[in-house]
Amino acid sequence: MQTLTIGQLAKQAHVNIETIRYYERRGLMTEPPRRDSGYREYPLEAVDRIRFIRRAQELGFSLKEIAELFSLRVNPETTSADIKRRAEAKVADINARISDLERMKAALMKLAAACRGRGPTSECPILESLASEGRST
Amino acid sequence: MQTLTIGQLAKQAHVNIETIRYYERRGLMTEPPRRDSGYREYPLEAVDRIRFIRRAQELGFSLKEIAELFSLRVNPETTSADIKRRAEAKVADINARISDLERMKAALMKLAAACRGRGPTSECPILESLASEGRST
DNA sequence: ATGCGCCCTGCACCTAGGTCCGGAGTCAAG
DNA sequence: CTTGACTCCGGACCTAGGTGCAGGGCGCAT
Incomplete structure (x- = not known):
């Protein structure tokens, strides 16, 4: 095996070597055999x-949250119901982000x-687009 | 006017006062009248x-990127074509995040x-889900 | 068997994004 | 007209997420 x-x-x-060791310390990479x-x-x-870690970070997940995502799959002995509940909570969070x-x-x-019209470009709706009431991730 | x-x-x-002053220094909040x-x-x-700034951060945008989003609306005098191009680039980025x-x-x-089955819960597909080739935001 | 490049560990340092502090001025309720 | 809460500014400090050494040990092509 390669x-x-x-x-x-x-x-x-495409990451720095030190980053890998750092992820290992943080528990994001399981310690490999030596x-x-x-x-x-x-x-x-x-x-x-x-690559998963990096992209998840770009999507706004902290290393701690990413570790949580991973923890959903190790422990084949955690109750299925528990895993299911946590996975569904993550899905709800993702849905909020997507919307x-x-x-x-x-x-x-x-x-x-x-922009292809003459109308004043000001008065834009960007701000209102996310002006929802405090929901905290 | 209130x-x-x-x-x-x-x-x-729901932010710290210092955070507001910090955003002002970073150019994210225009200096208010005194x-x-x-x-x-x-x-x-x-x-x-x-609130927009905070949520955009949670969605993975850096303060610099958020400032860029805002810059799309000030300057009613920037060429429309330019704004359009930049807005479309942001849309493409957002599409990548969404997918x-x-x-x-x-x-x-x-x-x-x-999880509602008996099958081994391990062997899950999370990793593969984002294992796409390097595309950097 | 030796040199060059890679690996090890531990620790110092760096950037982004805040957060806290101190000394001084301001506001409004009593 | 005083007092407690709020504001100002500049600068120090903090956490997350890395990144860079230094000093020493491998590994393999020559």
């Missing part, structure tokens, strides 16, 4: 894991459309 | 603006669904 050194992994996932020399030996899937993004998008499209 | 002091604004927008005493006097809409969120959501729902 494996990667930390340097190769870093290259393939060679006798102490070198870490990563399976190929580690690349996906890092806010949809509203921002609609506002931006309206703005872009207004 | 106005707010910085403290009232902070309370209504009383003779030097006190800032905010219009009610300032609340919406702050990634949709994929995460699908993965989570699949996971939740698997």
Whole structure:
């Protein structure tokens, strides 16, 4: 089975080596097996894991939240009902994000459309697009 | 016309007073008029603006990107074509975010669904959901 | 068997985004 | 006209998420 050194992994996932070690400390990467020399030996899937982390961050999830997402799948012994509840909570959060993004998008499209007309470009609806009452993630 | 002091604004927008001053320094809040005493006097809409900033942050936009969003609406004198182009670029970015969120959501729902069965809860599809090739926001 | 590049650990340092503090001035209720 | 709450400003400090050394140990091509 093909494996990667930390340097190769870093290259393939487009992150700094130190970042990988940092994720390991934070519990986002499970500690990989080591060679006798102490070198870490990563399976190929580690690349996906890092890419997932990075994209989830860009989507506004903190490292702590991402760790929570992962924790949904380890522990095959956690009660199914519990996992289900947590997964559904995440889904609700994601739905809220999506709909806010949809509203921002609609506002931006309206703005872009207004640009091909003469109307004053001011008076834009961007602000109103997210003016919902405090809901905290 | 009704106005707010910085403290009232902070309370209504659920942020720290210092955060408001910080946003002003960063150019996210336009400098409000001052009383003779030097006190800032905010219009009610300032609340919406702050809420917009906060939610956009939760959605993964940096303060710099948020400032860019705002810059699309000031300057009624920027060429319409330019604004249009920039707005459309933002829309494309938002579309990418939405589709990634949709994929995460699908993965989570699949996971939740698997939980009402006996099958091993491990082997979940979360990782694969965002394992797309490097696209950087 | 040696040199060059990669890996190890621990710790110092960096940026973004805030948050707190102190000393001084302001406002309004009593 | 005083007192407690609020505001001003400048600057120090804090957390999250990394990033960069230094000093030492591998690994392999020559």
